[in-house]
Amino acid sequence: KVNGDRLWSTIQDTAKWGGTAKGGVCRPALSDDDRAVRDWFVAAGREIGCEVFWDELGNVFVKRQGKNKDLPPIGIGSHLDTQFTGGKFDGILGVLCGLEVLRTLHDQGIETNAGIVAVCWTNEEGCRFTPAMVASGVWGGAFTKEYAYSREDPQHLRFGDELERIGYKGTVPCDGNVNKLSAHFELHIEQGPVLEDEKIPIGVVVGVQAIRWYNCTVTGQDCHAGTTPMHLRRNALHAACVMIDALNSIALRFSQGVSTVGVIESKPGSVNTVPGFCHFTVDLRNPDDEVLEEMEKEAEKELAEIATRLKVTHKFERFWTCPATKFHPDCISAVQKSVDALGYPARTITSGAGHDSVYTAKLCPTSMVFIPCLDGISHNERESAEKVDCEMGANVLCNAVLHFDAQLASG
Amino acid sequence: KVNGDRLWSTIQDTAKWGGTAKGGVCRPALSDDDRAVRDWFVAAGREIGCEVFWDELGNVFVKRQGKNKDLPPIGIGSHLDTQFTGGKFDGILGVLCGLEVLRTLHDQGIETNAGIVAVCWTNEEGCRFTPAMVASGVWGGAFTKEYAYSREDPQHLRFGDELERIGYKGTVPCDGNVNKLSAHFELHIEQGPVLEDEKIPIGVVVGVQAIRWYNCTVTGQDCHAGTTPMHLRRNALHAACVMIDALNSIALRFSQGVSTVGVIESKPGSVNTVPGFCHFTVDLRNPDDEVLEEMEKEAEKELAEIATRLKVTHKFERFWTCPATKFHPDCISAVQKSVDALGYPARTITSGAGHDSVYTAKLCPTSMVFIPCLDGISHNERESAEKVDCEMGANVLCNAVLHFDAQLASG
Numbered sequence: 133k134v135n136g137d138r139l140w141s142t143i144q145d146t147a148k149w150g151g152t153a154k155g156g157v158c159r160p161a162l163s164d165d166d167r168a169v170r171d172w173f174v175a176a177g178r179e180i181g182c183e184v185f186w187d188e189l190g191n192v193f194v195k196r197q198g199k200n201k202d203l204p205p206i207g208i209g210s211h212l213d214t215q216f217t218g219g220k221f222d223g224i225l226g227v228l229c230g231l232e233v234l235r236t237l238h239d240q241g242i243e244t245n246a247g248i249v250a251v252c253w254t255n256e257e258g259c260r261f262t263p264a265m266v267a268s269g270v271w272g273g274a275f276t277k278e279y280a281y282s283r284e285d286p287q288h289l290r291f292g293d294e295l296e297r298i299g300y301k302g303t304v305p306c307d308g309n310v311n312k313l314s315a316h317f318e319l320h321i322e323q324g325p326v327l328e329d330e331k332i333p334i335g336v337v338v339g340v341q342a343i344r345w346y347n348c349t350v351t352g353q354d355c356h357a358g359t360t361p362m363h364l365r366r367n368a369l370h371a372a373c374v375m376i377d378a379l380n381s382i383a384l385r386f387s388q389g390v391s392t393v394g395v396i397e398s399k400p401g402s403v404n405t406v407p408g409f410c411h412f413t414v415d416l417r418n419p420d421d422e423v424l425e426e427m428e429k430e431a432e433k434e435l436a437e438i439a440t441r442l443k444v445t446h447k448f449e450r451f452w453t454c455p456a457t458k459f460h461p462d463c464i465s466a467v468q469k470s471v472d473a474l475g476y477p478a479r480t481i482t483s484g485a486g487h488d489s490v491y492t493a494k495l496c497p498t499s500m501v502f503i504p505c506l507d508g509i510s511h512n513e514r515e516s517a518e519k520v521d522c523e524m525g526a527n528v529l530c531n532a533v534l535h536f537d538a539q540l541a542s543g
Numbered sequence: 544k545v546n547g548d549r550l551w552s553t554i555q556d557t558a559k560w561g562g563t564a565k566g567g568v569c570r571p572a573l574s575d576d577d578r579a580v581r582d583w584f585v586a587a588g589r590e591i592g593c594e595v596f597w598d599e600l601g602n603v604f605v606k607r608q609g610k611n612k613d614l615p616p617i618g619i620g621s622h623l624d625t626q627f628t629g630g631k632f633d634g635i636l637g638v639l640c641g642l643e644v645l646r647t648l649h650d651q652g653i654e655t656n657a658g659i660v661a662v663c664w665t666n667e668e669g670c671r672f673t674p675a676m677v678a679s680g681v682w683g684g685a686f687t688k689e690y691a692y693s694r695e696d697p698q699h700l701r702f703g704d705e706l707e708r709i710g711y712k713g714t715v716p717c718d719g720n721v722n723k724l725s726a727h728f729e730l731h732i733e734q735g736p737v738l739e740d741e742k743i744p745i746g747v748v749v750g751v752q753a754i755r756w757y758n759c760t761v762t763g764q765d766c767h768a769g770t771t772p773m774h775l776r777r778n779a780l781h782a783a784c785v786m787i788d789a790l791n792s793i794a795l796r797f798s799q800g801v802s803t804v805g806v807i808e809s810k811p812g813s814v815n816t817v818p819g820f821c822h823f824t825v826d827l828r829n830p831d832d833e834v835l836e837e838m839e840k841e842a843e844k845e846l847a848e849i850a851t852r853l854k855v856t857h858k859f860e861r862f863w864t865c866p867a868t869k870f871h872p873d874c875i876s877a878v879q880k881s882v883d884a885l886g887y888p889a890r891t892i893t894s895g896a897g898h899d900s901v902y903t904a905k906l907c908p909t910s911m912v913f914i915p916c917l918d919g920i921s922h923n924e925r926e927s928a929e930k931v932d933c934e935m936g937a938n939v940l941c942n943a944v945l946h947f948d949a950q951l952a953s954g
């Protein structure tokens with residue numbers, strides 16, 4: 133069993149990098165605070181005798197050797213970056229539990245068959261640089277390295293430049309076929325209301341719903357707010373608002389669908405000028421790829437109708453497609469065995485959020501463990517989880533990894 | 544008659560300060576380009592022997608002496624600042640015609656009874672610093688000097704600091720009861736479609752419609768775009784969009800009403816976070832103060848209903864009230880006499896845009912002259928006007944001022 137007090141104090145201590153007045157964390161990927169927490173993670177890994185390295189995308193690997201040098205290590209990964217107004221747990225818990233597992237194995241002098249590696253994946257959140265999970269995505273072969281490097285933040289700073297600036301552009305190939313893992317396990321807060329509602333401390337995650345991201349631009353014509361009669365306007369912001377309301381309604385009509393506009397900007401940004409331009413992002417999700425496809429078709433149709441009716445032109449372009457993921461039965465069963473052995477209440481669950489595990493699953497057996505979070509709230513400074521749940525989750529994770537390692541050993 | 548070629552080349556030449564690739568002008572108030580065009584205006588005034596000074600708000604006065612030193616001068620004013628994506632004519636034409644009138648009087652050695660002063664009013668547009676017409680407003684007693692100084696631009700730079708930075712914070716009181724005018728005339732492009740539609744080159748402006756500006760903030764709760772079911776969201780941006788559509792519909796239901804949301808910002812600005820905060824501005828106008836009051840009441844009611852229905856809180860706060868203005872019969876008749884004497888086709892018209900003349904009208908007889916602009920478009924880089932119309936407008940302005948001066952002389 134892990135050391136719950138140590139895990140909890142590590143969560144609290146490291147939250148100082150990017151810590152906010154409201155008790156949250158603002159630590160966007162590749163910021164100075166992201167560098168600071170990475171520096172701490174590297175030092176903590178070395179302290180327990182681990183080999184530490186990072187790859188071309190800045191993914192940091194803290195590796196404890198196993199007996200069998202021929203086997204790729206088993207990864208326990210997640211991310212240390214946060215949303216602009218994020219919490220102390222989203223992603224962070226998974227990395228710190230990876231470290232806690234290594235510390236526990238170290239303390240107890242446990243030798244594993246394969247090595248065990250705690251991984252901090254770069255830019256999982258996708259808030260500073262879109263899309264989300266871009267660095268685990270390069271590792272898993274979903275994106276090229278060049279694509280990731282070229283992504284720009286809202287200030288037009290490039291991912292590649294910022295990675296270099298914070299000193300985490302390594303030379304180890306970011307390629308899961310080269311820098312291999314035998315499996316990948318990830319502990320995460322659920323970020324939704326199910327476990328809390330049902331008072332169940334552990335979710336055995338069997339998959340992740342499908343996600344698609346879009347940019348929508350709307351072009352009308354700048355004109356004077358006082359002199360231009362309503363019927364002569366081509367108001368890009370008004371049209372965008374009607375579109376955003378339509379996108380919201382689409383989600384309500386498709387079972388389990390969600391739809392979100394998280395970013396909007398309108399130009400020229402003057403009180404007395406009717407905006408001639410508007411850009412917004414769209415996030416559509418559904419557990420079922422086919423239903424998501426229908427949601428997209430519906431969105432395309434309705435946005436086009438609105439554009440025509442309101443005399444603006446528009447472009448609705450998908451820039452990220454993340455199909456529904458089914459986790460690997462061996463990993464799911466390792467987690468289930470771990471839960472059973474520990475005697476914890478648990479249920480299976482599908483994730484509404486994307487995770488680095490979606491992309492590791494493309495190249496190695498993968499699954500996840502969820503624990504409840506307060507009111508199901510995440511991507512919010514109020515995000516919170518109980519110490520006891522974190523500790524139970526870490527125990528499940530540790531034993532799942534040991535189960536999987538034993539299975540590897542037995543061939 | 545004025546020198547139309549000189550006027551036209553002055554318009555073209557001075558458009559270099561803030562000139563854009565699309566042929567427009569981006570010269571927000573108190574920017575470096577605003578300083579550059581002011582420096583030119585000051586020098587041009589001195590070149591024809593005028594006294595030049597600026598007041599506490601940076602309003603620049605270029606004054607040609609009259610015979611009767613006891614009479615306050617007659618003002619011909621407008622503004623040299625532009626929208627972020629503005630044109631070469633809005634405001635600029637009025638100041639340059641003021642200068643052209645002084646140059647014409649100078650060339651022809653005409654002595655007037657009262658002095659004639661060309662005025663460049665500061666920050667008429669209200670795009671960098673809200674509200675519009677703030678400096679003529681201080682002169683006219685609608686705002687305090689301190690209020691104007693405290694206004695902040697989108698980067699939180701203060702009006703007072705920026706005025707000092709560009710070197711135009713003078714010591715002459717910005718107070719129309721101290722630095723008096725006998726009257727104020729302003730030439731402007733119509734910024735709307737009426738004159739062009741009717742092929743009439745001159746509008747005799749009899750008044751300006753009422754304007755009200757508001758800030759609306761909407762507060763919900765940041766949450767995860769993938770894990771939060773639609774019915775549990777308190778989406779501030781979605782609620783704002785529904786409100787913006789409602790505000791648009793309100794304008795359609797009130798005769799001659801217009802309604803515009805020109806600025807929107809949403810936080811935290813992440814693709815996968817449901818926005819917990821949104822701010823937008825509202826501009827409501829109507830020629831009739833009472834109808835505008837009804838539009839406001841309706842907006843208040845509908846916004847409150849939407850907030851309740853969509854489980855967000857909101858604040859809808861008016862920060863600028865500019866009642867409908869009726870110009871002075873003596874000034875209107877001076878313009879009408881001028882038009883008649885010149886034999887130009889003309890019609891009376893009410894302005895949909897606010898102008899510095901709205902605030903000079905509070906302390907001295909005031910009226911305006913309109914000329915047509917291409918497709919009625921303004922607050923757009925495509926804004927355009929014909930040379931012949933500018934010249935005719937300047938002639939009307941010049942003769943209106945001389946008519947008014949003659950009337951002053953005859954007591």
Ligand SMILES: NC(=O)NCCC(=O)O
Pocket residue numbers: 222223256257258264265323484485486487767769815
């Ligand atoms: N876990 C998490 O919040 N990931 C961000 C990716 C997503 O949008 O689901």
Ligand SMILES: NC(=O)NCCC(=O)O
Pocket residue numbers: 356358404633634667668669675676734895896897898
């Ligand atoms: N003339 C002009 O565009 N003024 C700006 C003030 C307004 O919004 O009407």
